[in-house]
Amino acid sequence: MANKKKNWYDYLWIWSIVYFALGFFNIMxxxxxxxxxxxxxxxxxxxxxxxxxxxxxxxxxxxxILGRNAKCSRRKPAPRWIxxxxxxxxxxxxxxxxxxxxxxxxxxxFAGASGLKQVVKLFWTFKVPWQWAYSGGPFPxxxxxxxxxxxxxxxxxxxxxxxxxxxxxxxxWCTFCPMGTMTQGICQLKANGDRK
Amino acid sequence: xxxxxxxxxxxxxxxxxxxxxQCPRGAISINRGCYAQVDVDRCVGCGICEKACxxxxxxxxxxxxxxxxNGK
Numbered sequence: 001m002a003n004k005k006k007n008w009y010d011y012l013w014i015w016s017i018v019y020f021a022l023g024f025f026n027i028m029x030x031x032x033x034x035x036x037x038x039x040x041x042x043x044x045x046x047x048x049x050x051x052x053x054x055x056x057x058x059x060x061x062x063x064x065i066l067g068r069n070a071k072c073s074r075r076k077p078a079p080r081w082i083x084x085x086x087x088x089x090x091x092x093x094x095x096x097x098x099x100x101x102x103x104x105x106x107x108x109x110f111a112g113a114s115g116l117k118q119v120v121k122l123f124w125t126f127k128v129p130w131q132w133a134y135s136g137g138p139f140p141x142x143x144x145x146x147x148x149x150x151x152x153x154x155x156x157x158x159x160x161x162x163x164x165x166x167x168x169x170x171x172x173w174c175t176f177c178p179m180g181t182m183t184q185g186i187c188q189l190k191a192n193g194d195r196k
Numbered sequence: 197x198x199x200x201x202x203x204x205x206x207x208x209x210x211x212x213x214x215x216x217x218q219c220p221r222g223a224i225s226i227n228r229g230c231y232a233q234v235d236v237d238r239c240v241g242c243g244i245c246e247k248a249c250x251x252x253x254x255x256x257x258x259x260x261x262x263x264x265x266n267g268k
Contacts, residue, residue, distance in 0.1 A: 050229035054213030174212035187229025
């Protein structure tokens, strides 16, 4: 709480904003978002902990700052089903399928089966033109396509997080965040394995 | 000091760590990335964690009830 000494990683919420700002100007920066995918998994797989979620998640910190400090959250308990196991794992599976679809689209561009689509797809449905963020460069087309797909995924999940932040508690997103579900699942498997 | 202490429903806890970050007494830790654990000796029952928990799995219980539950 207050008066606690701040660490460098307490400011990673700035990274969340910088990430989306960079992708607005040049979509290739979307690749940096992979750090937020890989780091929590390394923490869970190697350390058997959720230190990333607990201390380093810039998105969670951003929700806290907007929800608590900027008073943008109703701070009401979310419905029980949102943090239930079936919804958490269901949402994670849905998210992974969508991630796989995005990888497949990247592959199609790589294989020349389809052309580069310079749009950001929000909520897996709404196509938003985003062509200004890439006007040629040294990168192969599939790398650009992945950027658009990954940025769409990051923006969509942040928007969902912002919606539940306003409706319920600041970090309601954390209860069904696919990365959080995945890392907790890994930690539980590791903890159970050690007990045997 | 309040006569109540925070307790976590570890079956539903998502181990996000919001409670641990908010606890002014440093009484909460995340056990091996699985769930939040309250150090009852350090907890003063202020309820800050209860209001911060996004999964709403922290409740404040009377110390006497907790002891009765633990069979002390």
